[in-house]
Amino acid sequence: MSRRYEDLTGPEILDRVTPSTTLLLPIGAVEQHGPHLPLAVDHVIAHESATAVVDACGEELDIWQLPTLSVSKSNEHAWSPGTLWYSADTMMSILRDLGRGIASTGVERLVLLNGHGGNTTLLNTALRELRLEFGLKTFLVHPSLPPAYGGSSTADELGMGIHGGLNETSVFMHLRPDLVDLSKAERKVPEALAENEFVKFGGSVMFGWLSNDFDADGYIGDPTGANADLGKRLFDANVEHLAAQMAEIVTFDFGR
Amino acid sequence: MSRRYEDLTGPEILDRVTPSTTLLLPIGAVEQHGPHLPLAVDHVIAHESATAVVDACGEELDIWQLPTLSVSKSNEHAWSPGTLWYSADTMMSILRDLGRGIASTGVERLVLLNGHGGNTTLLNTALRELRLEFGLKTFLVHPSLPPAYGGSSTADELGMGIHGGLNETSVFMHLRPDLVDLSKAERKVPEALAENEFVKFGGSVMFGWLSNDFDADGYIGDPTGANADLGKRLFDANVEHLAAQMAEIVTFDFGR
Amino acid sequence: MSRRYEDLTGPEILDRVTPSTTLLLPIGAVEQHGPHLPLAVDHVIAHESATAVVDACGEELDIWQLPTLSVSKSNEHAWSPGTLWYSADTMMSILRDLGRGIASTGVERLVLLNGHGGNTTLLNTALRELRLEFGLKTFLVHPSLPPAYGGSSTADELGMGIHGGLNETSVFMHLRPDLVDLSKAERKVPEALAENEFVKFGGSVMFGWLSNDFDADGYIGDPTGANADLGKRLFDANVEHLAAQMAEIVTFDFGR
Amino acid sequence: MSRRYEDLTGPEILDRVTPSTTLLLPIGAVEQHGPHLPLAVDHVIAHESATAVVDACGEELDIWQLPTLSVSKSNEHAWSPGTLWYSADTMMSILRDLGRGIASTGVERLVLLNGHGGNTTLLNTALRELRLEFGLKTFLVHPSLPPAYGGSSTADELGMGIHGGLNETSVFMHLRPDLVDLSKAERKVPEALAENEFVKFGGSVMFGWLSNDFDADGYIGDPTGANADLGKRLFDANVEHLAAQMAEIVTFDFGR
Amino acid sequence: MSRRYEDLTGPEILDRVTPSTTLLLPIGAVEQHGPHLPLAVDHVIAHESATAVVDACGEELDIWQLPTLSVSKSNEHAWSPGTLWYSADTMMSILRDLGRGIASTGVERLVLLNGHGGNTTLLNTALRELRLEFGLKTFLVHPSLPPAYGGSSTADELGMGIHGGLNETSVFMHLRPDLVDLSKAERKVPEALAENEFVKFGGSVMFGWLSNDFDADGYIGDPTGANADLGKRLFDANVEHLAAQMAEIVTFDFGR
């Protein structure tokens, strides 16, 4: 049976979306990912991950899947013609408006499944805004499987395969092989950055960056070894991980 | 070959999206449509119409299809729990942000294909905003075929089958028969309104209304006779009409 | 007796402006109208039309006339030095603020009498905003008499006498003959546009335009044959039409 | 000859509104003024004062009169049903939009003639905003003649005839005698306030107040002795004073 | 004992900040003050004045001192690299947000002690906004002692020692002698301005100005004779004056 929110009628909403329900909002992006990947990468991964998770445990956990938000805050790629992006203000307004509509159902839990790293901090901020303004319990999850859960190591990328790199390219090859052209991919790892102790991706000093700050081609990582098999393993493991996260989310109540 | 904008890579955008290209943005809605139709109606119709048009003439006319905007300004249904809606401000910000990204490609023409009547006036306003701010030539088309182009008559609905009525229900039955439950549909035609000379749908006096101003169930029209055959005829004729409109749009230059 | 809202005292408002009252807000513009007409055209026509209607039936229908809003959203003329214009955001804020003040009286009906076509879609959007936010019944009327009600044919202008053309110039000559200089007027009809099937004024494809998109002089129509006699006939017929519209508005209740 | 800005055509603007021109914007209000005066008071006084000044010296000083802004920031009367008021944000947006349009003419000087005291601080703030944003030389004048320039003493009102008091009522009786009903006026002077050394109207401590903070009837002063003769003397003296101010303004250049 | 608001704990707020309490918010600025004074001038003077007043009478009058707002609306110095300034919108948002937090304590009186003249009109506007929105009784005081209260005459500066002039420089020399370099100071008095009858500082015509409108060095007055002794006398007299103002404020109730 469909667990798509938009497939319900108005009157059904009141019956099916209840305080024990959890709503899942996939958030994608339409932004440059280098010459080997299409703009759609984050959108496809967020949408397919959400769909797979809801297929796996939506019925059991009473999850309903909201329509995927295609475009989001991709302004680190504003320099790249064709990238579509909402400003921070627009993005927050979208989330606030959706939160208000969602809260009108009486549902208590909303999960954002975010496929675009550039949104993470804004969405994290929004979690509190929506909790304060509408009383929703709000959560943020990501489709990228951390190494601890079986993801392939990215040591070769010096931990910097963050945009169009090995894992992302592989997962996308699994999902939409027709849209990948590895022949155009090169290794784009800002080696000097790895030597930093503090100011680096995941370092203790956060820093503002645009995707062409490191290299004019605008992707970061080494996709040259990407393959669909790795992508499938990563995707499946990740969906399993998301399902485990969702199982914990649906009963979460602040330890009370 | 795909004519989906988001399937292009960043570098391809510059090659494929040129001044002679036209971009097509489908705009849906996620809003109550009575007890017989799901929230998705406008989203599905906008998306499927756009896809069919691009399939029919996208290659010939050099049209690229943007990702469908699922949610839009549905505040006439704000009273109905579960309807998702962007405020007028949010909606205008979305269009402005998209316009800026689209204009960065060098494209000259943007067409909004709007599936939700509640957006029409705001989108029409936005046409000028985007023209002034970004220099884009902007257009607004609708998937509902007017009677003059072969659509079935709605005289029985007194011309008021405007939300969940005969034609819309039929088209949706053609596209997603599994999601329609006609057994719940009734005739909801505000007969007294038809007696007005000026203040009525399509009358010379425009008026502000919410979808529960006429009837608590929130749909307007008579879907009881809807059927997929009618829906198919309407949909096909409409796609043909949209294709004719697009053919004129792609060379439009203000009569200069 | 005066039916000007602003001539009432604070305490009188509560006595005279009641749920059975209708408030009428004329909306003008201060924008270029070519070399033969002053910036004031839309302001004068909106104001005089409103005054004439209220003189004709204000007492009978319990209408009070609000102060005319002189400036409005004329950004299609932003290229023309001296045109004053409010942005869409400012204009919506003005309407929202006025709506809040108006609703504080307990009145139920507000009619916008709009003299500037560039406002129409935004005002139509505002009708719903004000209905939703303040519970007002809201209406939008226009002073230009449609052909169906006795207006002179504009076939010679190919239906495109939309800004500074025959009818508008004639009406203005009737109202303020001293401010018209027909010797400067020429025929400015974008003939090629009339050949379009869809993308044209009143066509099924709406399009974004600025007033200098067609011709650098920024007016559209053929005012060369304008005269005050025609203007008087148009104005009188239009006031009569507006009065008929108002008579229907003051009892309108959504067909309930 | 008319010195109304809106009576010019678009092409005339470029000829007549030049760097040596000064534009004058009258700003009124539509707000309660007690039971003896209509909502229109500030609007009428601002408009008539501006008109008289321009009649007196507009030709000589090259002043053009902009359309009067009827409604403004009257939120100290928000408690009074029927008062129309723009929020501080809306009011600033209006001024910014007008400033942009005005600056497009190439004019260098803009004078705000403010009839409503509740606007004064916001308009004063706006003077700098418009100077910084558009390079305009900006000025703010008021129609109420200060005692130092021959205005009648308001000692009997303890200097607190600030809203609907003796002078304002008298001036309005001169301009629109039909709209004043002195039989409803009482003395409304907050005597205790006058005993304050610092916190009072014109004292060294500014304070936030609403017009019903002092008395539920919402006017402040003693209009009981008002008369049209006094009003005429005040009005004429004030116009003379405004003309003298304008004469200085039109050559003002920061003492450079 | 400390009378700093931020030294209270959350639970203590409810005990110590009551309806009989007055909160005092010092407001500074970080803006150019010529070559002889640092950016900090207004911040230091506002902070030190507030501290001295609260030391003098905080306990007696039940005043609590809020943290000093360092930066404010200094856009008259936007031309000067390094000046930090909030836009009018940002400044109003800050005040609104602070007002909401302050009102949540149940306190009734808020006093703004403003060290930067460029804020005065905006803060005066904010007094009413905060009164209307949160019900607070709001007040605005300044640390500069007016001549009437014993301040030194600035006749030599023709009344125009308004930014970095004799008095301000002297007070600052008293407070932070190490940060003043009088050797760089010159007389910067726009003499021609003093000849104006209306358009001048404190004249009946308010005008918009930026600090480099008069002289490229951006200060206005004659600091050459400044000295710490004068500064001490001015500062002490001013604190005494502020204390007298506060004594009146804490019982002010609109003369009711």
Next chain:
Amino acid sequence: MSRRYEDLTGPEILDRVTPSTTLLLPIGAVEQHGPHLPLAVDHVIAHESATAVVDACGEELDIWQLPTLSVSKSNEHAWSPGTLWYSADTMMSILRDLGRGIASTGVERLVLLNGHGGNTTLLNTALRELRLEFGLKTFLVHPSLPPAYGGSSTADELGMGIHGGLNETSVFMHLRPDLVDLSKAERKVPEALAENEFVKFGGSVMFGWLSNDFDADGYIGDPTGANADLGKRLFDANVEHLAAQMAEIVTFDFGR
């Protein structure tokens, strides 16, 4: 010598604040921290940490210290009377305005030293906004020393001493011993939360929370064992850590 930005004069800014300079903005908060700590905690720690770092290496690394922002986004404590907080919009506007002023100096690097965890995600978002809008290289550091750099273990708090817990209380006792009352402190550790695998502080699922979601007293951790000695060790180690971070920041250039 002072390294306070606001102690410079306008002309000095151009000499001293150059492309090789780094500006440091401490960001505090004024918010409830339980019954044992004052509202000032985050403000004091941010300010003192920044001051100590600049004392230690400001001269060597060419760092100038901006005035501490006292109040910030503390809306997780909006329920607690007296907490002052800026909305996300206000906070972003403040940062944007400061960024514009800072960029006007020609400086290239701006570091935010954030003392309030509730700001972290918004500030992280702002890093990119300021980089994109003003071209600044932007960084975010925190004064809380991570365990890996010698911080005391908080295993006893199950890793949840996040607001008013052992470390924060100890550091504050070192800095302002007079303002701490440990007798009012209790252990407030949401033990059940620690059993979660994903949804917990630092877990892979981020979640929206208000500080009274866990316990009505609004602090989280176990401050009962706090002491100034531990506080001094933590503070000193942290300053050392911040200095090391700054040393890397001042030459950071994206690995180019």
